[in-house]
Amino acid sequence: MSEQIATPTFLSDLEYGKMSPQEKESYIKETLKKTLQLNPYGITISQLKQTLPFEKRVMEKHLEIMKFTNEIYSITVGTNVLWIPNHKGMHEATSESVKFGNNEYQVYILKNRLGDFAVIQQKDFRKGSQEVIGSLQMPMKDYDGFVAYLRKAKQDMERRGV
Numbered sequence: 001m002s003e004q005i006a007t008p009t010f011l012s013d014l015e016y017g018k019m020s021p022q023e024k025e026s027y028i029k030e031t032l033k034k035t036l037q038l039n040p041y042g043i044t045i046s047q048l049k050q051t052l053p054f055e056k057r058v059m060e061k062h063l064e065i066m067k068f069t070n071e072i073y074s075i076t077v078g079t080n081v082l083w084i085p086n087h088k089g090m091h092e093a094t095s096e097s098v099k100f101g102n103n104e105y106q107v108y109i110l111k112n113r114l115g116d117f118a119v120i121q122q123k124d125f126r127k128g129s130q131e132v133i134g135s136l137q138m139p140m141k142d143y144d145g146f147v148a149y150l151r152k153a154k155q156d157m158e159r160r161g162v
Contacts, residue, residue, distance in 0.1 A: 005035070005038075005039050005043050005047050005048075005051055006035070006038035006039055007034075007035050007038065007051055007052065008031060008034040008035060008038065010031070010053060011027065028054055028058060028059070028062055029062050029065075029066070031052065031054075032048070032052070032059060032062050032063065032066070033066065033071065033085075035048065035051070035052065036066075036072055036083060036084070036085040037085050039085075040084070040085060041084070042075070042082035042083055042084040043082070043083055044080045044081065044082060044083070045059065045060060045063070045081065045083070046080070048083075063083055067083075068134075068135075069121070069132040069133065069134060069135050070086055070110070070119050070121070070132075070135040070136075070137045071085070071086055071132055072084060072085050072086055073086055073112065073114065075113075075114070084112070084113075086110055086112060086119075091108060091109050091110075091111075092106065092107075092108055092109075093107040093108055093109045093118065094106070094107055099125075102124055102125050102126045103122055103123065103124060103125070103133075104122070104123045104125060104130075105120060105121065105122055105123075106120075106121055106123075107119070107120050107121075108120075108121060109140070110137065115139060115140075116139070116140040117137050117138060117139055117140060118137070118138055118139075118140055118143045118146075119135055119136070119137045120135060120136045120137075121134075121135040122134040122135060
């Protein structure tokens with residue numbers, strides 16, 4: 001798997017060096033996200049390591065965070081883990097979102113090589129960002145059952161006075 005991968009334009013070492021630690025973290029995540037979007041069939045950490053100017057463990061940390069928030073997914077091919085962007089197949093299930101405090105929630109439909117999924121994404125709007133901070137993904141076939149479970153859980157909590 002040593003083929004060339006597409007990458008976005010990088011900042012110069014001087015520009016990168018002038019960034020705060022928080023800006024660097026955001027830059028690394030965005031660079032990884034753009035690189036994944038430019039390679040919709042997936043890339044390995046080895047390919048990323050050969051191409052991007054970041055430490056392997058830093059990239060792995062960001063990939064795991066993006067996987068946790070369902071921005072990407074991974075599949076194992078032999079001994080390699082292939083990281084694949086989710087957003088190519090992700091579409092709004094509804095045109096409306098709902099806001100509670102600094103958070104906004106929206107439901108998406110995700111279609112990828114693993115199947116069809118419902119994704120409920122949580123975004124944080126503090127400091128003017130729309131960063132995904134969490135999400136829940138489930139197979140579409142289980143969605144109605146999950147909604148029924150949430151209704152029952154709410155009834156149970158009300159019965160217990162919670």
